Amino acid sequence: MALASMTGFARTQGSAGAWSWAWEIKSVNGKGLDVRLRLPAGWEGLEAGLKQIASRVLGRGNVNANLSMTRADAAVSVRVNEDVLRAIALSVRKVAADLDAPPVRLEGLLNLKGVLEVAESEDSEDERRAVEHAVTAGFEAALGDLVAMRAQEGAALGLVLNERLDGIAALTAQAEANPTRQPDAIRGKLAEQIRVLMDTGANFDPDRLHQEALMLASKVDVREELDRLVAHVAAARAMLGEGGAVGRKLDFLAQEFNRETNTLCSKANDVSLTAIGLELKGLVEQFREQVQNIE
Structure with missing residues (x-):
């Protein structure tokens, strides 16, 4: 299935008997599906059926549909x-x-x-039914156009989201290869910190210092965060490839991206790794913003 945006617009018009009608439908982002109809006086009886039709073809979004009716000069x-x-x-x-x-x-x-x-003069019962049928068919046609536009917007969003994932994957690889993450670099920095402490002349227990150094080394290790980022990128690509109504799943995944990048920044033991983490945060935020538009 293709990705679909929640943003779109469609308009249809037609006539039946003495009546001319026009539909305008607009949809924007929404947590669920909320269909609001504005119908002229005397046509409110169509609302329940029209909402059922909309719920069959739309998954999410705030949808506003407006119907205008004009009658030709009647006797x-x-x-x-x-x-x-x-x-x-x-x-x-x-x-x-x-x-x-x-x-x-x-x-x-x-x-x-x-x-x-x-x-x-009033419409006969048969004339009224014919007009209602035409108006309902026009609503279905407008929904079809809306779905097509949302699919087109979804395809464009898919390209943008994949670009953001490419950027996240590239920065994750940079963080993985960052020299400050190498064991020798971590040991050297810890050894320097211990040497400075020992030079102060204070009475430190060497064994205790060794244990603290090991704990500190484990705290600054971002191995798990990087592994999770790689896994999240793969999961996001799979969802985008699957298509359909994956907006909620991608939104949850965006939160996980954000959590890992925050932890990476807090653990970074060098300014260069922190810079990569901040770039990651920017890309993750862009990813999250675009995901809000996916159905």
């Missing part, structure tokens, strides 16, 4: 509510007679609320 019917008109006219004539006011014209009465009833 309009106009009806005069004669009962209301007669009741109003009777009341108006009575008041006009009592007040000796001029009679009210008919067009004035027609402007009163409730006298004229204007209504647009």
Whole structure:
């Protein structure tokens, strides 16, 4: 399977019957899958089914989908509510007679609320189902485009992540070959430190100093950290090659990378090894940032 990013955008549009519709879908990073739909009034009944469709093709990400609906000019019917008109006219004539006011014209009465009833023709049940089917199909098409874009972004991310792994592997090899890690170099540095202590004239137990030196040598040994970094690089390459929804696994692995580089820096017994550790930390952070975009 190919890698997929959680970032993407897609838009589809179409028409059915008297209706025109358009979908816009945008997705960004997310710990899980969160699909949020914005549907026009009267179309909320589609939400549950649309979310199920999205959950079948998307694994992670915050997804926002917006549906816009426009209806072509529909036939309009106009009806005069004669009962209301007669009741109003009777009341108006009575008041006009009592007040000796001029009679009210008919067009004035027609402007009163409730006298004229204007209504647009409604879709039949079959027409409504046809529009809902077209809108749902359009949503699926938009999701397909979104998945394709996320796959394209995922392929680009895969290249970047492999480059970061190349850098981490190269720096790990540099740390492995660093002269200060050689046993002779460690022994020489420890011997120098012991000589300085002995020259102070203080009363030190040579056996005790020897034991402390051995403990110190074991503490500054970064053999395990380097071995783990090599293993983590291999595991990350395998995940990238496997593809699919490996974002969470890679995120966990990035944390392990960070832990090993921190320990390497703390154990480094020479400025050159510390410099390599700091470079490693920078690459690991770049790796971690990019991993956040993987599904």
